[in-house]
Structure formats: structure tokens, C-alpha cells
Amino acid sequence: MTTPATDEPRDERVPVTVLTGFLGSGKTTLLNRILTEQHGLRIAVIENEFGEVGVDDALVLDAEEEIFEMNNGCICCTVRGDLIRILGALMRRRETFDHILIETTGLADPAPVAQTFFMDDEIAAQLRLDAIVTLVDAAHILQHLDEVKPEGVENEAVEQIAFADRIVLNKTDLADEATLAEVTGRIRAINSGVQIIHAQHAHIYLPQVLDVGAFDLERVLADDPSFLTETEHQHDTTVTSVGIDLPGELDEDRLNRWLGTLLRTKGVDIFRSKGILALAGAPKRYVFQGVHMLLDGEFGRDWRDGEERRNRLVFIGRDLDREALERGFAGCLATAGAAA
């Protein structure tokens, strides 16, 4: 955890930014900007779209997207084999860069990329997923979102927005106010808590996307205390966010049973989950992040004297049943007793 305001030890792991976005959204322009601006960082780039980036002194590695199933037929447990190999090799020359940036193809599914960081403890020990940044073309995203896909085929534009920690809403000069408002509404309906950065020609202030610690919930909440609770009820979208804010302490066994069943039966539809929990008997807050069925969690800072024990979590996914999620989670409270 890297929260400069606290006594927590500094996180020395290398931050990794994942850059996604449809072809034409301005990804390459942003990447070139990141590589050429004077920010003092030595960035290693892993790119899946060949030959688009050419900067003399940057470490640029080509990779061919390789989806690797860790578990037979379970899409929740797919990782990117190419990344596991390349990140492992990069770690052996750790002293030559400060930051890693992974550029995905316009049609790439962000899940296996993110899951790679949740799967391998060696990678997680040395690298930390900093943020998933999705570039969106303000003038054309609506047609991509509305594109009807055949049964069983994902709409990649929806997925890339659902997985994002930061959306760079690019080319705002090419869309009118009404379109921008509609695009913003559609993005919020899918991923209510995501930070949206407006841009033209992918011109953004780079600290908005680099080393932002979006997977470090303690840090996110220190900057934005309402981060996990700003979800809206949306009934007209398939992919949406469900936020739960519940005071009280959780019974760990009940929580494990409920969450285990939920992820086993609905893991395919739950793209991302994140939360801060109050476990009964634990002096520290339990902080977790998940991608599909894979979870990463650890105890964060101590609960402060007089601080109300409450649980805040968000699920982003497809066909989420808000009522069932709220009911199931409430049943995990230590005080739920015989009702659980």
C-alpha cells in the first residue's frame, strides 16, 4: 500500500498501466505522448499492435496476444500467456525501468490481462496493477456500445468501459454537448465510479493516468471517500454497477460461503469487484479487489477509534441482481443470526 500520509511501508513494486480502447480511440497518440513527455519515468512498453510506436530510447516489446486457460473451460481463469512470459523476463532487468505500460489491441478482452496479475504470486510480488485506462472516442463510442453482438459474443466496448479505472474521453472536440452528455451517462450506467477525463488529441495531464494506485482501495478512498458508494440504480443496461453500503461486522464463515457460491455461480458475469469490509474480531479493515472469480485481498489500515464499522463494496458486471446481492450480503452480518 502506498499512502504517503500514513506510516505504511512504501510499495516498491513496479506499477503497471493497462491501456485499452477501440481502434481509432487515440490509444497510440496517448502512448506516444506518454513516451515522449518529460516525466522522468523510464517506461517499458508491451504492445500487441506492431510497429505503431517507435521511440528510440524506450524499451518497447512486441507480444502476441496468447490467451491461456488455467482451468479447463473456465473463462474466469484465463490469463495472458504472452504477458506472463514477458513480465517474467522484464523482472530480470528490473533496474532498467520504473513503470510498465501494456497496450492491448482494440478488440482485446481486458479480463485475462487483469487476471494475469491476480493469478501469479511471483508477478504480484514484484509488480502491481496500477490502473486500467480505457480510451474512448467521444464521437463514435455510442455506435460501438449499441452494436448488437451474436449470442455469446461480448461487446468489447462495453467490457473495456466496465473494467476501466480511468476513462479518457477523447476527441471531445468532435462531439457536441448533447452527445458528450449521453456518452457520459452511458459510461456511468456501466461503471458508476470510474473517473472520466476529457481530452482532445489524447492531451491529458499524465499524473491522471500514471501511478494513480487505482487498485489500492485505501489510497482511492483517501482521495475520494465516496468512491464505493456512488452507484446509481440502473435498470436499462445489461452491464452495470451495484454498490452496497452496510454498517456492521461480518461473520467470516458466512461471508466465505456466500462469496464463494456467488463467484462460483456468477463469476463469469461479475467483471470486477472491490470493497472494504469489517470482519468481526479484526482490528484492521479488509480490502479486496477481484476480477471474475479471482480475488486479491489483504488487511489495510486499522479501524480508528470511534470509526463506524461498515462494509462498502461494488460489483460491476452483467445481469447483476441488485436485490439478491444486497440480501445475500446482509446475511453475512455477524448480527444476522438465525436469519442467515
Add this chain to the structure above:
Amino acid sequence: MPLGARPGPSPQLRELRQTVRRLLALDDDTAVVVRQLTCAEPGCPPLETIIAVLPMNGRARRWTLHTTTEQITEDDLRAALLAPPHEGA
């Protein structure tokens, strides 16, 4: 550790990876992933361990051991890894 989350790096996991490297005579460029996962298949034990070997050049391989990572012995690994492969990717 609640929620069945990924356990942090442990001496035992490191040892398992080293044993995999030794048994299969892998070079340093080959990535080895050992991960305990919740099994979603009905009738299977709730936790299983996946071992994946990804050489820098060449085919990735994968084995599933239907037991927790903690319970795996060198004999288990030898029996699984040195048997003719059934799975791959």
C-alpha cells in the same frame, strides 16, 4: 485469509516452483505459475492446484492437481509432471 483470496508469496510456493523447475529441467526464461483455485465443477474437491509452465519459446503446458497447494508433495509433483501430458494450451 478470508474469501479464498490469493495467498501472498510463501516459502512453500517458492519451493513448489523450484521443484517443478528441477523435475522438468526448465531454464530461467521459462515461467512457472502455481495457483490454488476454487473448482467450479460439481463433485470435485473445492480447491485444486494448477501448475502452468510457459517457456519463452514453445508450447505452454498445464497440470491440475485435485488438492490444495499446501498438501502437495514432491512425489505428487513427480507423478503428475512426469506422466504423459493430458492437457495443454
